[in-house]
Amino acid sequence: MSALKGKTKEYLTVKDLQKVLDSCKLHLSQIDEVWPNLYIGNVAVAQNKAVLLRLGITHILNAAHAKQGSIGNQNFYGNDVVYCGIPADDSAHFDLDVYFRPAADFIHKALKSPDGKVLVHCIMGMSRSSTLVLAYLMIYHHMPLKKALQKVVQKRAIYPNRNFLALLLDLELQLTKNKKKKTCQIL
Numbered sequence: 001m002s003a004l005k006g007k008t009k010e011y012l013t014v015k016d017l018q019k020v021l022d023s024c025k026l027h028l029s030q031i032d033e034v035w036p037n038l039y040i041g042n043v044a045v046a047q048n049k050a051v052l053l054r055l056g057i058t059h060i061l062n063a064a065h066a067k068q069g070s071i072g073n074q075n076f077y078g079n080d081v082v083y084c085g086i087p088a089d090d091s092a093h094f095d096l097d098v099y100f101r102p103a104a105d106f107i108h109k110a111l112k113s114p115d116g117k118v119l120v121h122c123i124m125g126m127s128r129s130s131t132l133v134l135a136y137l138m139i140y141h142h143m144p145l146k147k148a149l150q151k152v153v154q155k156r157a158i159y160p161n162r163n164f165l166a167l168l169l170d171l172e173l174q175l176t177k178n179k180k181k182k183t184c185q186i187l
Contacts, residue, residue, distance in 0.1 A: 003137075010182050011132070012020065012122070012145065012146060012169060012172075013169075014165045014166055014169070016059050016146070017145070017146070017149060017165045017169075018162075018165070019117075019149060019154065020146060020149045021149065021153060021158065021159050021160075023153065024109065024153035024157050024158070025128055026140065026153070026155075026156060026157040027157060028124070028125070028126065028156075028157040029156070029157075030042050030044060030045040030120070030125075030157035031045045031055075031125070033131070034133060034152045034155040034156050035137065035151070035152075035155075036111075036118060037111055037117045037118065038061075038107065038117075038118050038120070038133065038136075039055070039057070039117070039118065039119045040056065040119075040120050040121065040125050040129050040130055040133055040150065040152075040156050040158065041119050041121045041125045041129075042066065042121060042122075042123065042124050042125040043069055043070050043072075043121060043122070043124075043125075044122050045119070045125075046060060046062065046070075046072055046119060046121040047071065047072065047076075047122070049077075052081065053080070055119075055152065056115065056117050057081060057112065057117050057118070057119045058075065058081060058082065058110065058115060058116050058117050058118070059081065059082045059083075059084070059106070059107075059110035059113075059117070059118045059119070060072065060077065060081055060082070060083050060084070060085070060095065060118070060119050060120075060121070061084045061086070061103060061106055061107065061118060061119070061120040061121070061132065062083070062084070062085045062086065062119070062122070062127060062129035063086050063088050063099075063120065063122040063129045063131075063132055064086075064087075064088060064090075064122040064123050065085025065086055065087045065088075065123070066085065066087050066125065067089075069123060070123060072085065073085060074101075081103075082110065084103075084106045086099045086103060086128075086132070088122070088128045089162060090122065090123075090127045090128050091161070091163065092136060092161065092163045092187075093163065095167070096128065096131055096132070096163075096164055096167055097167040097170065097171065099132065100132070100135040100139065100167075100171055101139065103120075103132040103135065103136065104132075104135055104136040104139040104140055107120065107132075107133070107136045108140050109139075110135065120132055120133050124162075125156070125158075125162050126157070126158050126159045127158075127159060127160045127164060128160075130152060130158035130159075130160055131160040131164040131167070131168060132158070133147045133152065134149065134152065134160070134168055135168065135171060137152075138168070138171060138172060138175060139171075140177065142175075142179075144172065145168050145169065145171075145172045154183070
């Protein structure tokens with residue numbers, strides 16, 4: 001019993017994550033830079049080419065592709081912006097986790113490109129888009145979910161739905177298991 005003393009792992013719950021989200025005192029704005037050259041915004045700013053040009057946005061990840069009110073596609077942006085669309089629903093049943101890796105890869109590649117600036121958006125810029133940005137921070141910056149949430153809510157009012165928070169908790173578990181597999185040595 002004494003060998004386990006002090007070794008208990010703190011497991012986060014969706015409720016714990018919602019408390020972090022509730023701690024945010026920011027008002028929702030159209031667009032915010034939440035990480036260097038990485039922005040979360042709403043559909044209105046995503047469709048405002050003048051603002052995108054002024055900000056120097058080079059890549060757009062639309063987490064509400066083909067949803068009512070979200071008209072973005074590569075033709076809309078022309079050759080000035082690289083577009084990626086994810087047809088996600090902001091619902092309790094949508095498996096957004098199948099897009100975590102492709103979205104993170106898109107963001108990472110975009111930020112590594114010369115002068116790369118990425119806008120990740122959905123309709124309001126609160127749930128789908130923020131979930132994909134959190135997954136990126138977890139996958140490419142090896143951030144625990146709670147720390148990633150704390151970082152983002154310092155810059156933007158976000159509120160991923162309960163389903164997406166649960167999927168992010170699952171991602172954290174997978175990333176932790178993979179990390180342990182890589183560091184495990186045969187004795």
